[in-house]
Amino acid sequence: MSIEIANVTKRFGEFVALDDVSVSIPSGQLTALLGPSGGGKSTLLRIIAGLEQADSGRVQIEGLDATNLPPQRRNVGFVFQHYAAFKHLSVRRNVAFGLEIRRRPKAEIRSRVDDLLALVHLEQFADRLPSQLSGGQRQRMALARALAVQPTVLLLDEPFGALDAKVRKELRDWLRRLHDEVHVTTVFVTHDQEEALEVADEIVVINDGRIEQIGSPDELYDRPANDFVMRFLGPVTQLGDRLVRPHDVQILPADGHEPGATTGRITRITRVGFEIRIEITADDQVIAATLTRNEFLALHLQLDTTVRVRIAPEIQAGTVAVDSGPNLPATTAVT
Amino acid sequence: MAEHSTAEAERPTAVQARPRPGPAKYLLRLVVLVYLVLLVAWPVALVGRNAFANGLTDLRGILDDPDVVHALRLTITVAVTAVVINTVFGVGISLLLVRYEFPGKRLLNALLDIPLSVSPIVVGLALVLVYGGRGGWFGPTLENVGFQVIFATPGIVLATVFVALPLVIREVVPVLQEVGDEQEQAARSLGANAIQTFRRITLPTIKWGVVYGVVLSLARSLGEFGAVKVVSGNVLGQTRTATLVVEEKYLNFDKGGAYATALLLTLVAVAAIIVVSVIRPKEQR
Amino acid sequence: MTSATLAPDRPAWGRRPARGGRRLTRASGLGLGVAMLWFSLLVLIPLTAVVVTAADGGWTEFWSAVTNQQTAAAIRLTVGTAFLVTLVNVVMGTTIAWVLVRDEPFFGKRALEVLIDIPFALPTIVAGLVLLSLYGPGSPLGVNIANTRVAVFFAFLFVTLPFVVRTVQPVLAELDREAEEAAASLGASRFTVFRRIILPSLTPAIAAGAALSFARGVSEYGSLVLLSGNLPMHTEVTSVRILSSIENDNLEGAAAVAAVLLVISFAVIVAVDVIQRRVVRRG
Numbered sequence: 001m002s003i004e005i006a007n008v009t010k011r012f013g014e015f016v017a018l019d020d021v022s023v024s025i026p027s028g029q030l031t032a033l034l035g036p037s038g039g040g041k042s043t044l045l046r047i048i049a050g051l052e053q054a055d056s057g058r059v060q061i062e063g064l065d066a067t068n069l070p071p072q073r074r075n076v077g078f079v080f081q082h083y084a085a086f087k088h089l090s091v092r093r094n095v096a097f098g099l100e101i102r103r104r105p106k107a108e109i110r111s112r113v114d115d116l117l118a119l120v121h122l123e124q125f126a127d128r129l130p131s132q133l134s135g136g137q138r139q140r141m142a143l144a145r146a147l148a149v150q151p152t153v154l155l156l157d158e159p160f161g162a163l164d165a166k167v168r169k170e171l172r173d174w175l176r177r178l179h180d181e182v183h184v185t186t187v188f189v190t191h192d193q194e195e196a197l198e199v200a201d202e203i204v205v206i207n208d209g210r211i212e213q214i215g216s217p218d219e220l221y222d223r224p225a226n227d228f229v230m231r232f233l234g235p236v237t238q239l240g241d242r243l244v245r246p247h248d249v250q251i252l253p254a255d256g257h258e259p260g261a262t263t264g265r266i267t268r269i270t271r272v273g274f275e276i277r278i279e280i281t282a283d284d285q286v287i288a289a290t291l292t293r294n295e296f297l298a299l300h301l302q303l304d305t306t307v308r309v310r311i312a313p314e315i316q317a318g319t320v321a322v323d324s325g326p327n328l329p330a331t332t333a334v335t
Numbered sequence: 336m337a338e339h340s341t342a343e344a345e346r347p348t349a350v351q352a353r354p355r356p357g358p359a360k361y362l363l364r365l366v367v368l369v370y371l372v373l374l375v376a377w378p379v380a381l382v383g384r385n386a387f388a389n390g391l392t393d394l395r396g397i398l399d400d401p402d403v404v405h406a407l408r409l410t411i412t413v414a415v416t417a418v419v420i421n422t423v424f425g426v427g428i429s430l431l432l433v434r435y436e437f438p439g440k441r442l443l444n445a446l447l448d449i450p451l452s453v454s455p456i457v458v459g460l461a462l463v464l465v466y467g468g469r470g471g472w473f474g475p476t477l478e479n480v481g482f483q484v485i486f487a488t489p490g491i492v493l494a495t496v497f498v499a500l501p502l503v504i505r506e507v508v509p510v511l512q513e514v515g516d517e518q519e520q521a522a523r524s525l526g527a528n529a530i531q532t533f534r535r536i537t538l539p540t541i542k543w544g545v546v547y548g549v550v551l552s553l554a555r556s557l558g559e560f561g562a563v564k565v566v567s568g569n570v571l572g573q574t575r576t577a578t579l580v581v582e583e584k585y586l587n588f589d590k591g592g593a594y595a596t597a598l599l600l601t602l603v604a605v606a607a608i609i610v611v612s613v614i615r616p617k618e619q620r
Numbered sequence: 621m622t623s624a625t626l627a628p629d630r631p632a633w634g635r636r637p638a639r640g641g642r643r644l645t646r647a648s649g650l651g652l653g654v655a656m657l658w659f660s661l662l663v664l665i666p667l668t669a670v671v672v673t674a675a676d677g678g679w680t681e682f683w684s685a686v687t688n689q690q691t692a693a694a695i696r697l698t699v700g701t702a703f704l705v706t707l708v709n710v711v712m713g714t715t716i717a718w719v720l721v722r723d724e725p726f727f728g729k730r731a732l733e734v735l736i737d738i739p740f741a742l743p744t745i746v747a748g749l750v751l752l753s754l755y756g757p758g759s760p761l762g763v764n765i766a767n768t769r770v771a772v773f774f775a776f777l778f779v780t781l782p783f784v785v786r787t788v789q790p791v792l793a794e795l796d797r798e799a800e801e802a803a804a805s806l807g808a809s810r811f812t813v814f815r816r817i818i819l820p821s822l823t824p825a826i827a828a829g830a831a832l833s834f835a836r837g838v839s840e841y842g843s844l845v846l847l848s849g850n851l852p853m854h855t856e857v858t859s860v861r862i863l864s865s866i867e868n869d870n871l872e873g874a875a876a877v878a879a880v881l882l883v884i885s886f887a888v889i890v891a892v893d894v895i896q897r898r899v900v901r902r903g
Contacts, residue, residue, distance in 0.1 A: 051520050071523040078524035084517035088539040097535075098525035142521075149525055360723060367719045367732070370712055373754075374778055375735045381753035381760070382746070428655050435644050437652065445893045449663060452832065452885040454839030455744075456859040457878040460866055461666030464673055464875065472669055497662055529647065551741070558743025560842040561859065565866060578745045578842070585749065585846055594753075597746040604741035608734050 002027035002185045003048060003153060008057030010043055017043040018054070019209040025187055025202075027062075030179045032200035033189045036232070040209040041189045042157055048187065049078045049155050062152050077146030077184075081158040083138040085130035091141050092117070092126040098149035116144040119178070136167040143175075147182065156188035160195070172199055193233050197221065205229050222315075230320045237288035243320045244311050249289035251278070251299060252308040261310040262287075266303055280309055379601060385590070386598035393591035394598070402572045403580055403596065410577040413488065414556035417495040421552050425503025426545060430537070432504075433511040434519075450500045458497050459565020462490060486568035491576065494562035499555040503548030510544035511537075547611055554607035558600055670882060673875035685876035690852050691861050695880065697772065698858040702837030705776040709833045710826055713784025720785070721792045739781045744842025747778055752847055767849030772857060775843040780836045784829030791825040792818075828895045835888040839881060 003025040010018040017040045025031050033041040046052040048059060050071035058067045066074050086094050093100075095116055099109045117123045120140040130138055139159060146154055159175070160168040176199050179186055190196050196203050197217045205212040205220065205228075212232075213225040224230035227243060236243045240262065252258055264282025271277075276296040280287045287309055291299070301307065386393060397403040431437075432444055450458070466484035467474045477484060484490045518540065522532040538545075560578040567574040575583070577600055585593035644652060674682055685691065720732065739747060751774055753759075756766040765771045795818065803813045841859035848855040858881060865874035 049524055051524065071520070072526045072528055074524075075526070076524060078521065080517050080521060082517060084521035086518055086521070086536060088542075097522065097527075101522075101526045101531055145521075145525065363715060363719050364723060364726065367712075367716050368728070371716070371732060371735045374774075374781065375738050378750040378754040378778075379738060379742070382750050385753055424655060424658060427651055428659075431648060431652050431655065435642055435648055435652075437644050441893075443656075443659075445889050446664070447659075448889055448892070449667070449885060452835035452839060452888050453667070454841060454859045454862070454878070454881050454885075456841050456862045456866075457670065457839070457881050458666075460862060460871070460874050460878050461670045463866070464669035464871065465666045470871075472665070493662060497666075500663070529645075554741035558741070558746065560743055560745040560845075561863075565863065578743045581743075581745045581749060582845055593749060597743075597749050600743050600746050601750075604743070604746075605734070605738065608737045608741050611737070612730065612733055 002062055003187070004058075004060040005044070005048070006058045006060075008044070008047060008054045008059065010040075010047065010052065010054050016209050018047070021057070021206075021209070021211055023204055023211055023214065025185070025204075027185050028183050029201040030176070030186045030188070030199060032196035032203045033187060033206055034193060034196040034203050034232070035191065035206035035212075037191055039207045041191075041204075041206045044206065045155050045157050045187060045189050048153070049076050050074045051078070075149065075152050077149060077151035077154040079139070079142050079146050079154070079156040079159050081161045083130070083135075083142045083162075085133075085138050085142060087130055090127050090129060091122060091133070094130065094141055095144045095148050097145060102149065112148060116148055119147075119181075120144040134167075135163050136171055139163065139171065140174075143178075147184070151184065153185040153187065156186065158189050158191070161190075168195075175199060197233070205232065207232070224320055227320050235288070235290075238285060239287050239309065239311055240285075241321060242311060244315075246277070246288040246290040248312050248315045249287060250310050250312040251280075251289055251291065251301070252310065253299075254306040254308055256308060258308070258310060261308040263306065263308050266301060266305045266307060269301070269303060280307060282309070379605075382594060382597050382601055385594040388594070389591055393595040397580075397584075397592050397595045397599075400592075402575070403577075403592075405572050406575045406577050406580045407599070409488070409491075409574070410557055413491050413495050413576065414553055416492050417499060417556045418549055418552045420492075420496050421499055421503050422545065422549055424500075425548060426507055426541070429504050429507040429511055429541075430533075433508055434516060447501050447504055450497050455494075455498060455559065455561030455563075456565060458562040459494055462493055462497070462562075462566050466490060466493070485566050486570070486574060488574065490566035491563050491574060494566045495556045495559050498559050498562055499552040502552045502555060503545065506544045506548035506551070507541055510541045514540050543614055547614055550607045550611050550614075554604050557603055667882060670875050670878045673872055674879035677872050677876075681872065682876045682879075685873045686880055688873075690856070691858075691877055693853045694856045694858045694861040695877075697769065697856070698838055699884075701769070701772050701776055701857075702834050705773060705780055705837050706830050706834045708777060709780055709784045710830050713781075713829060713833075714788055714822065714826055716785045717788040717792055721789055736782050736785050739778050744779060744840070745845060748775060748843040748845055748847040751775060751778055751843070756847070766847060767851060767855060769848075769855055771848045772844060772855055775847050776837040776840055779840055779843055780833035783833040783836060784826060787829035787832070788822055788825045791822060795821055824895050824898060828892045831888045831891045831895070835885055838884050 005021060005023045005025075008018055008021045009016070019040075021040070021044060023044075033044060035041045043052060047054050048061070050066065050069055050073075054067070058065065060066060061074060061076070071078075086097065089097070092113055095113045096109050099112060104112075113126075114123070117126055120143060122137060122140055122144065125133060125137065125141075130141065133141065143156075143159075156175075160171050163171065172195055175188075188199075197220075200217060202214065202216055203220050204214050207228055213220060213229045215223075220229060221233055224233060230236055230243050235246055237246050237249065238244075239249060252261055254263065262282045262285075264280040264285075264287065266278055267281045267286070268279040269276065271293075274293050276291045276293060278289045278291065278296075278301065280289060289309065299307075428447070432440065463471065463485055465472045465474065466477065468478045468483060468485055469475070471485070474485060482489070484493065518536050519532050522536045527535065558578060559576075560582075563576050564579060564582075567576065567579065569575050569579050569583075577596060581593050581596045581600070584590075584596060677685075686695070716732075716736065720729070720736075723729070742750070751771075752766060754761060755763055755771070755774060757764050765774060800813050800817050803817045804810075808816065839859065840857065841863070844850065844855075844857055844860065848857070850856045850860045858877060862874045862877050862881075865871070865877065
């Protein structure tokens with residue numbers, strides 16, 4: 001295990017950012033810290049980097065107790081959401097910074113920086129100032145700068161949060177491929193569940209200063225530990241007293257006899273590209289279901305059709321009993 | 336409903352969103368120009384004319400007067416010393432105020448502005464009361480060990496440092512706040528220690544703020560009059576500074592000499608402001 | 621990387637929990653100690669000495685020094701003139717800031733920027749001389765205000781020029797133009813937009829500038845030396861009174877009057893601090 005966090009607590013005044021958090025982050029993998037804003041995930045990352053001091057608890061990096069080490073002695077690479085580019089230094093000098101601090105020979109610095117600039121596809125921008133780069137380019141520079149010192153772990157704090165949707169998607173793919181090449185233990189913070197599901201080997205879900213669940217993307221999506229994780233990772237709807245994903249709601253003809261199905265009336269049909277979203281009103285519940293276009297056409301559904309709905313039998317395990325929560329909307333759209 | 340919205344759309348937007356230049360604009364421009372010309376530009380320009388009223392005689396006169404030359408030299412020495420002290424103190428205290436949390440910070444922040452609103456005469460009096468050789472709080476003790484403050488150069492330096500104290504801080508603090516501390520954190524995470532971070536990252540970032548503060552401090556320090564008048568003793572050829580020369584010459588009916596000395600001081604002040612206004616846009620980019 | 625790029629949904633504690641900064645380390649604590657020592661020796665202890673000396677003789681002595689006929693006249697003149705000058709500065713300073721920020725570039729606009737700062741950088745004794753050359757004996761305008769109360773007014777006006785302009789200018793520059801356009805699209809006239817939308821946002825800056833300009837006026841000395849003649853009961857200002865007490869070796873009397881000026885300075889600093897805090901909270 002590469003990073004061991006044990007019983008870490010951190011308060012900012014009255015606010016408890018982390019409440020007795022313990023987690024092990026495996027070596028060589030890409031781990032996402034996922035959760036809503038203000039949930040404590042960035043604080044955890046900053047404590048790993050030494051940019052923040054935990055009030056209590058311990059941090060170990062590759063077997064070395066780092067709890068009281070200042071950031072400059074931890075050998076971590078940190079990438080900030082807003083790049084933290086050194087504005088007065090060229091791209092090359094930015095990337096070289098950590099090596100210059102370590103007083104490496106000039107020739108070594110030059111060749112290593114060249115390699116890194118090639119890795120992040122910024123060779124032709126080496127002599128520009130950060131202000132002359134786009135957001136995506138600046139973030140790639142920041143990544144190269146963090147990698148230059150050959151860190152034990154690479155920490156990224158909402159690395160794509162300040163970029164527009166298209167660039168974010170490109171960089172996400174690129175980060176995944178980069179990690180497959182470099183294999184440095186990487187932890188990144190995100191509030192975007194899609195980003196975490198797509199990029200990470202392992203996801204740590206953090207909310208309200210506590211860890212809700214740790215697992216692979218598949219485990220989290222298919223077997224959420226609780227209501228919160230279920231809602232956070234994707235759209236949900238309530239059927240009876242169970243939470244279920246709308247695409248796992250099975251729609252049956254009104255005259256069937258399958259067990260455990262509820263009868264209701266279709267009250268809304270919305271088509272979004274290849275996906276059809278249907279709302280079924282049954283008793284006092286509004287159930288959301290999504291179908292593919294082909295399924296929809298096969299069922300001959302129309303507004304006001306009476307149908308029977310149930311949770312698709314093969315995914316019973318992936319549902320969660322509803323907490324005694326208040327009336328939540330039928331679908332929780334998570335962006 | 337439909338009628339209403341079209342009426343709304345027609346009426347004001349087209350005319351008012353882009354105000355056309357109207358007579359009001361030119362009137363305002365004229366008022367401001369006249370006001371500033373009468374209050375500042377014309378009077379300042381007259382100093383130049385009066386200084387050269389007798390050709391170059393007055394200017395040559397003061398530059399040939401060893402007492403004036405001594406005063407100018409003293410003024411420069413004092414100003415440079417004061418600026419160095421205030422720059423070191425100002426940058427340090429700015430970093431502490433912006434980057435650290437400590438009890439009494441808000442109070443300190445407010446107290447640092449005091450020198451801007453205290454009368455220079457009060458500044459001089461306050462220093463005399465503490466460092467005066469006769470009856471000051473610390474003055475007699477210091478003089479016993481051979482260190483005279485009041486009526487000597489150290490007193491002039493203290494008074495000058497006092498009046499120019501907040502200028503560097505007021506320039507550097509906003510810059511530090513604006514840039515935030517992410518670059519510094521990045522440097523720390525890349526292995527730089529506190530000194531390396533300051534020298535390689537913080538200092539280049541706040542460079543223009545510091546330069547701006549230094550230029551303003553220098554102008555203020557060269558021109559301090561009231562506080563220096565109280566603490567210096569105004570001894571000819573020893574503790575008389577350039578501004579005191581202006582007063583003395585004028586009161587002794589050497590108007591030419593007064594204007595010539597004033598011209599030198601004005602040139603420095605105007606040069607300082609022009610330097611600053613050239614720097615400003617660069618820093619705001 | 622200013623606030624514009626920050627994610628809007630992020631709570632204050634999200635990224636920068638240490639909003640006010642880190643706790644002191646050993647080195648920075650030492651630095652703070654040294655700085656405080658220097659600041660105390662230079663500013664705090666001397667100013668305390670003024671107050672202590674003023675209080676030394678007891679209340680009656682203090683009161684008689686301050687209410688001495690000549691001193692009281694000087695204080696009245698100083699405070700009254702500073703107040704009048706501040707009113708002028710509020711109007712003219714805001715107007716100048718408006719022209720500097722909102723008017724399109726015209727010939728001489730940058731020169732105006734320089735002119736605004738000159739009173740700040742010019743030695744005060746030179747400022748007096750400067751005004752004397754246009755408004756004194758032998759004035760090209762044919763007026764002579766030397767040794768009158770008008771001279772005091774002009775001197776204060778000159779030295780306080782930059783304060784309102786320089787506090788209002790940045791606020792005006794950062795004002796949200798969309799709010800004005802929205803108001804205009806809702807049918808507000810240009811004057812209404814100014815009065816209802818712009819002026820309320822500028823008020824704190826104007827108030828802060830006015831406070832600074834008042835404090836500067838009250839404490840002015842150098843520019844009056846050559847200009848106002850320092851005639852007792854007529855054009856003598858408070859600082860001159862203090863100086864003549866010092867020169868007569870009456871340090872207690874000087875300290876008493878100085879304490880009055882200090883109280884005014886403190887009041888202004890507190891006022892500016894409160895105003896600025898309100899602005900921060902609103903922003």
